[in-house]
Each structure stands twice: as C-alpha cells, then as structure tokens.
Amino acid sequence: MTGWEITGRLDLSRPAYVAAPDLLEAVRARLSDILGVDAAGVVLTADADRVRAEWRAAAGDTLNDQAGRPVSALPGMTLDLPALTAAGPAETGLCALVLESGAHAGALRRDSEKRIPPLLLRAALKGLAPAGLAEDDIRTGARDAELTRLIAALDADPAIAGVRMAGEALEIESSDRAALAERLRRAGLVFAETDSGYRGYIPDAATARQAALALGAGPAAARQASRRRSTRETDILVAVDLDGSGARIHTGLPFYDHMLEQIAAHGGFGLTVAAEGDLTVDAHHTIEDVALALGEALAEALGDKKGIGRYGFTAPMDEAQASIAIDLSGRPLSRFEGSFARDEIGGFPTEMTPHVFRSLADSLRAAVHVKVEGEDDHHKVEACFKGFGRALRQAIRMEGGETPSTKGVL
Structure with a gap:
C-alpha cells in the first residue's frame, strides 16, 4: 500500500499523507465543543516536541489547559490523545495546543498541520465521538x-x-x-x-x-466486557458488568434508552451504551446495531459460561403479558409472537421490537422466545424488555462451578 514501508511503519514523509482540510476542521470543531474554547485557537500536530517548543515561545499569548483555564506552565497541560495512536506508530500520536490568540494559532497551523496523516485524523474523530469518550x-x-x-x-x-x-x-x-x-x-x-x-x-x-x-495477589474475577461497533451508519460502544449495577445509556432514541435501561435494571447488571447513528435517515440501523453490540458484549462477559443458570423465564405489565424464555445454549434462535397496532412509540418503530430480540439472539448465541399480548402497545413493548431482563437475570446468575450441559461445553 502506498505510504507504508515493508515493516508496516507509517512513513509520514510521503506526500500522500498531507492532511485533508475537512478532516482537520472536523477534529478542531469537535475539540472546540468538548473543551469549550474557540476552534480558531486549536492547533493540531503529530509532533509533541513542536507543541512543547511553541508553548515555551508563545510570546505573550495566554495558554489554556484542557478545561480552558489560563496556565503558564507546560507539564501536564498539553491535550494529549494517546488512544488515537492505534492508526500509526506511537511517536506520531496526535496532540493539540490551545492558544487564546487566533493570529498566533493561524501562523502555527500553516506549518504544523499540513503533514498530519488523514489516518490519524479519522482515528481522532472516532476517539472523540461519544462512543469513543465513553x-x-x-x-x-x-x-x-x-x-x-x-x-x-x-x-x-x-x-x-x-x-x-x-x-x-x-x-x-x-x-x-x-x-x-x-x-x-x-x-x-x-x-x-x-x-x-x-x-x-x-x-x-x-x-x-x-x-x-x-505479585501473588491473585486475579480479579470480573464478568465484564465492552464492544465497539463502528460502521458507515453507526458508531456504538456497549459495555456490560454482569456483577455490577447502574445504567448510562444514550442512543438518540429516548424510548429505546428506557427499554435498554429496563433490561439492565431487571437483568441485575451494569450497562453503558453510547451511540451515534443515522437517525435522520431511519432508526433501524441504530436500534439493530446497539442490540447486536449488546449481545456480543454479554457473550464475551459470560466467557465459558461455567456456573451460570443458563435458562431464564418470564413477566406481566398491567393488562399486558410477555412470556420470555432464554437458553444460553450457544445456538442462536429467535421466535417472536405478538403484534402492535401503533407504528411507533416515542420515535421507536414497534416493528423493530422483534428485530431487537432476533439481533440479541444472534449475537448472544442464545435461543430467545418471546410471546406478548395485551391492549396498550407501550405496555406490551415494555413488558418484552422487562421480561427479557428478568429472564436474563436468571440465566446469567452464578449457581456453581460446572458447565450447565451434559456435553461439558456451551
């Protein structure tokens, strides 16, 4: 590939890696929002030494730390983004220098930014997205x-x-x-x-x-996992802690947030979801990809499944009743019985309800059976999610140390 040496190290000296202005502007705008500073004063560079030198030679400009507060010393005050170096060697990590003077920043920018690899800038945008920060x-x-x-x-x-x-x-x-x-x-x-x-x-x-x-302190037993799912349509981070609690959820669809919160609360585990999707087009991609990422994270957190309950059942909500059965068998299968009169609830298309559980079954590699009936579609959808959480609580609960299968593996 052009721009790569045989060793796989990124060669920043090649003309192919002149920074794309639109990518630079997008990263600066995102940093401006996060830091609460004027984007005109944000200078990006892949050269940390240059940042230090310019900081010391800022000649009257007021320098600012990550929170936008004036500072007069360099140590610890450069906005360093080490997590963004996965796209290239560590020495090319992206840094930012925040200057109050747009004039000084403009002069520095003309020289500092023109050779930042677009690869790093794309990684920066991904890292600074809500899912990346989460x-x-x-x-x-x-x-x-x-x-x-x-x-x-x-x-x-x-x-x-x-x-x-x-x-x-x-x-x-x-x-x-x-x-x-x-x-x-x-x-x-x-x-x-x-x-x-x-x-x-x-x-x-x-x-x-x-x-x-x-050091002989022993490993920490933790059933935790996170899954980042990024496509051209969505950017999603899901993290679960099967022995934790609490939920931090943002998908851009408040009703869906509420339903996922029900799964975590009734499932008895901690859940974080940060998602950005093409909601201006349709809610389908965001809903589906969140469910797929959730199932994958749950599967990873369960590990070899030794000691779990494996099966889970049930739940009513007012006049509605949902019957849910789960088998964490390693074999994906989904069956949904029920219908809805309303097309959507709070921006959530009701037709996506069966699709959520099919996506969960596929990525969790489980058999998921859902049957719902009732009069109020809001109650019916919520009963499905609450019931799934309750059934999942039973299935993931630790009951011993053996694999719950006569085959010895799930």
Whole structure:
C-alpha cells in the first residue's frame, strides 16, 4: 500500500499523507465543543516536541489547559490523545495546543498541520465521538477498579512493606527487593527501580491483573466486557458488568434508552451504551446495531459460561403479558409472537421490537422466545424488555462451578 514501508511503519514523509482540510476542521470543531474554547485557537500536530517548543515561545499569548483555564506552565497541560495512536506508530500520536490568540494559532497551523496523516485524523474523530469518550471512561474505570483490588491485596501481603499510587504509576516497597524483582521479571512487567522498591506504569485493567498475578495477589474475577461497533451508519460502544449495577445509556432514541435501561435494571447488571447513528435517515440501523453490540458484549462477559443458570423465564405489565424464555445454549434462535397496532412509540418503530430480540439472539448465541399480548402497545413493548431482563437475570446468575450441559461445553 502506498505510504507504508515493508515493516508496516507509517512513513509520514510521503506526500500522500498531507492532511485533508475537512478532516482537520472536523477534529478542531469537535475539540472546540468538548473543551469549550474557540476552534480558531486549536492547533493540531503529530509532533509533541513542536507543541512543547511553541508553548515555551508563545510570546505573550495566554495558554489554556484542557478545561480552558489560563496556565503558564507546560507539564501536564498539553491535550494529549494517546488512544488515537492505534492508526500509526506511537511517536506520531496526535496532540493539540490551545492558544487564546487566533493570529498566533493561524501562523502555527500553516506549518504544523499540513503533514498530519488523514489516518490519524479519522482515528481522532472516532476517539472523540461519544462512543469513543465513553469507551475511554470505561477503560479507565476498569483499570482503576483492578488497581483498587490489587492495592488492597498487596496491603495485606506481609512481604510488601508499602504500596501507593504516584499519579498513574504504582510504587511498591519490599524488604526483599531481589524477590520482588524476580516476581516482576517472571511476569514480564517492566518496573523501574527506586530507592525503596520498584515503580511501574499501569495503563489498563489487563496490566493491573497481570501485576496481581505476578505479585501473588491473585486475579480479579470480573464478568465484564465492552464492544465497539463502528460502521458507515453507526458508531456504538456497549459495555456490560454482569456483577455490577447502574445504567448510562444514550442512543438518540429516548424510548429505546428506557427499554435498554429496563433490561439492565431487571437483568441485575451494569450497562453503558453510547451511540451515534443515522437517525435522520431511519432508526433501524441504530436500534439493530446497539442490540447486536449488546449481545456480543454479554457473550464475551459470560466467557465459558461455567456456573451460570443458563435458562431464564418470564413477566406481566398491567393488562399486558410477555412470556420470555432464554437458553444460553450457544445456538442462536429467535421466535417472536405478538403484534402492535401503533407504528411507533416515542420515535421507536414497534416493528423493530422483534428485530431487537432476533439481533440479541444472534449475537448472544442464545435461543430467545418471546410471546406478548395485551391492549396498550407501550405496555406490551415494555413488558418484552422487562421480561427479557428478568429472564436474563436468571440465566446469567452464578449457581456453581460446572458447565450447565451434559456435553461439558456451551
């Protein structure tokens, strides 16, 4: 492919990677909304050293941090977006410099922005979308939860003299430094030696779990998963915590948000959904893709399904009654019996109700049977979602340690 060396490293010196003005403008506009600053003062660059140099030489311009507050020092104040470097090598990560003076920003922009790879800019837009920001929050939250468990376990370890967080680095003290070093080495963890022990950066939940294993603190048992689904029609992030609680949901369809909240509340698990879709065209793509992503996240969080209830049943709502049966069998099948008189409820097309459960069955790889009857279509749709949540609660509940199948696998 043009622009790539045989090694797969991105060559930023090639003319093919001159930044597209429309992409630059879109990223600047998005940052302007998030930071609450004038887009004219936002300068993007793939050269962090250039940002530092320009910051120091800003000659009278007031510099601003991520919250738009005036600052006079560089450390920690550059808007760094390390998560956006997946599109290229780490040294080409996208940074932003926020200047109050549009004139100075304009002069800097002419030189700094013209060679940013469009690949990075597209990654930036994806990362700054609601789903991307939610994904980053989830990753950070998962890491912090694992770190909390790790620190608690290390505090109780008699071989550890002290443990604390220094920013995002973990500092560990031990009376037997050689033994601690060996435990870290065996796990492949690179910790720097300090005067009293070792110091290492813990960037994510997986690294925190690895550190826990290396230090004898044991793995954290967590049935959690997230799924990012991006197409030309939708950009969706779904995250589930089967042993957690609470729901943060935004799909652009308030009624659908409410129905998904019912699944989480009655299913007894934590759920986050952040979605942007082509709602100006139709609600179909957003509704379907959210359901598919939810099913995939649930399937991943269930893992090998050892110890789960596997089956779930039932639920009435006023005059409406929905009967739901679930089998987390690994074999997708959907059956829906019922009809609706109304075309839509709060922007949610009622014809999409069976489609939601078919999408869930397909991506969760489960048999899902739904039968609903009643008079009020709102009640009927809500009974389906509440009933699915209740049935799912029974199916995902831990009841032991064995796989609930005579085959020994699901």
